[in-house]
Amino acid sequence: MDKQLHASDLDFTVLRELTALRSFAPSRGFSDRVMARVSLPQPAAVVLIRRAGAWVMQPRRAVTLAVAYAASVVIALRLAVPWLTAHAPALKLGAAWVGTQVGTLCNSVALSAADWAVRSGAADAVRAVASSGKVWPAVAALAVGYAVGGYGFYALLKTPGRTDALVRA
Amino acid sequence: MATAKDLRTLGDREVVALAKAGKEAAYRELLNRYERPVFSLIYRMVRDRALAEDLAQETFIKVLNALDSYRPEFKFSSWIFKIANNAAIDQLRKRELNTLSLDGAPGARTAEEVEATALQAVDHTESPLAELESRELGSEIEQAIGKLRPEYRTAILLRHVEGRAYEEIAEVMDLPLGTVKTYIHRARLELREYLAHLRT
Numbered sequence: 601m602d603k604q605l606h607a608s609d610l611d612f613t614v615l616r617e618l619t620a621l622r623s624f625a626p627s628r629g630f631s632d633r634v635m636a637r638v639s640l641p642q643p644a645a646v647v648l649i650r651r652a653g654a655w656v657m658q659p660r661r662a663v664t665l666a667v668a669y670a671a672s673v674v675i676a677l678r679l680a681v682p683w684l685t686a687h688a689p690a691l692k693l694g695a696a697w698v699g700t701q702v703g704t705l706c707n708s709v710a711l712s713a714a715d716w717a718v719r720s721g722a723a724d725a726v727r728a729v730a731s732s733g734k735v736w737p738a739v740a741a742l743a744v745g746y747a748v749g750g751y752g753f754y755a756l757l758k759t760p761g762r763t764d765a766l767v768r769a
Numbered sequence: 770m771a772t773a774k775d776l777r778t779l780g781d782r783e784v785v786a787l788a789k790a791g792k793e794a795a796y797r798e799l800l801n802r803y804e805r806p807v808f809s810l811i812y813r814m815v816r817d818r819a820l821a822e823d824l825a826q827e828t829f830i831k832v833l834n835a836l837d838s839y840r841p842e843f844k845f846s847s848w849i850f851k852i853a854n855n856a857a858i859d860q861l862r863k864r865e866l867n868t869l870s871l872d873g874a875p876g877a878r879t880a881e882e883v884e885a886t887a888l889q890a891v892d893h894t895e896s897p898l899a900e901l902e903s904r905e906l907g908s909e910i911e912q913a914i915g916k917l918r919p920e921y922r923t924a925i926l927l928r929h930v931e932g933r934a935y936e937e938i939a940e941v942m943d944l945p946l947g948t949v950k951t952y953i954h955r956a957r958l959e960l961r962e963y964l965a966h967l968r969t
Binding site for chain 1 (some may be wrong): 771791797800805808821837844909910911924962
């Protein structure tokens with residue numbers, strides 16, 4: 601009996617001492633040191649830009665790009681600028697001709713689209729929707745299309761969910 | 770957007786989900802929650818403040834950089850304690866090997882050779898850090914815990930200091946539930962012996 605009392609008394613002492621143990625804190629700045637070495641997940645677009653930046657900034661590539669840029673400036677000043685000045689009237693004429701052609705093409709595309717809208721009945725259908733009170737379903741369809749487009753952007757920019765990180769626990 | 774105050778009210782799973790979505794505040798919240806328990810466990814295991822800090826830092830870096838591989842069906846605390854415990858046990862094993870090599874080169878045969886090749890491990894000057902350690906871990910119970918086998922130490926610390934359930938300790942230590950209970954029982958018996966003179 602005495603022995604049992606003695607044992608339970610000791611057990612109580614052990615538990616009392618264990619539960620009274622304090623917890624220790626690491627030194628100041630511990631969490632900042634950890635966070636400095638943790639890579640936070642980034643949106644896909646940011647990751648792409650950062651990767652491109654890192655790729656460009658690699659010493660050899662940076663030097664190559666700088667040399668290529670300097671060479672292109674020299675070539676432009678030595679060859680391109682004198683050539684452009686010498687051929688300025690011909691170039692102006694050519695630019696005006698291209699402008700006219702592009703204008704004519706845009707005009708004919710717009711006319712064809714209008715012609716198609718009238719002939720196919722699309723214009724009448726739009727007019728009918730506007731006058732028959734079916735405006736709201738049409739607006740809803742547009743809104744859905746807009747939302748789908750928005751989600752597409754979100755999917756492109758959202759934080760990637762990586763699954764390839766393995767931990768040896 | 771959840772503020773630091775809001776985060777404190779959330780469970781580990783929700784905070785981990787926010788961290789996975791790239792919220793830095795959620796990472797910091799996880800650090801705040803676990804830096805003391807994880808550091809205390811490792812410190813009491815390896816009994817060296819600087820080393821414990823390095824190991825705790827490695828534990829957090831490993832865990833926070835691999836949050837995507839965390840499976841929500843398990844408790845986050847089990848996962849982090851498991852990695853912390855493994856780091857501490859690996860360190861203790863390494864230290865055991867180093868202790869063996871302090872006894873002189875394997876080829877040394879005579880007493881002189883052993884003495885000449887043995888490393889000088891004893892540092893008689895106590896650094897401020899060592900002084901702090903001897904103050905922190907110098908109480909009777911801390912010394913008694915230090916005498917336990919590493920696996921008993923983990924089990925008893927998780928149970929009685931961190932207040933973890935037996936099931937969670939089994940998960941952390943990768944052991945059957947019965948073995949964990951036995952370890953804790955034996956650890957308590959050993960502590961009883963070490964602390965017999967403290968009986969009130």
